[in-house]
Amino acid sequence: MKAVAESAMREVIGRSQIQPILTGARNVTEQNVQELMQKTLDSYNAGIQITQVQMQKVDPPAQVIDAFRDVQAARADLERKQNEAQTYANRIVPEARGRAAQIQQAAEGYKEQAVAEAKGQSARFLKVYEEYKKAPDVTRERIYLETMERVLGGSEKLVFDGQGQNIVPYLPLSELTPRRPPAAAPATTGQQGATR
Secondary structure, three states: HHHHHHHHHHHHHHOOOOOHHHOOHHHHHHHHHHHHHHHHHHHHHOOOOOOOOOOOOOOOOOOHHHHHHHHHHHHHHHHHHHHHHHHHHHHHHHHHHHHHHHHHHHHHHHHHHHHHHHHHHHHHHHHHHHHHHHHHHHHHHHHHHHHHHHOOOOOOOOEOOOOOOOEEEEHHHHHHHHOOOOOOOOOOOHHHHOOO
């Protein structure tokens, strides 16, 4: 009986993966061993009925226990790395989508601003052109003066006399005069005596 049980157990274990046997597939393994034992005993006409097979302790063989532990550790590391990668993906993908949406909105805003500015400039140009058609000389002079004001507005200014012999720098008197600080309230004599 013992030899039949060991033989059946070796055959079933030999055909199976070790991991399910160690974790959750004990019932299937026990049932397969029971059926194989019963079949073998029936072929011997032993007259024995096997009612139940129960595995008490399941450990890998001593010769491979270190390698088995290494495999278990590698599987645990694999699962941990997969979980870390999934966590990273769950965090980084929404951030990237948010940045992409932000960039797209900024581009749409820039587009609308550029189109609006271009339409405004073309409308201004058309108005100036309409005025130019009515009075070309006046409009030309106004454009010239506005352009000179824009170009020369930030530069140093010099004043020339008619013959070009005397050059006098322009002095902005309003900028040269020092500004007076607001007058302070006069201190009372009672306070002066208290501080002495």
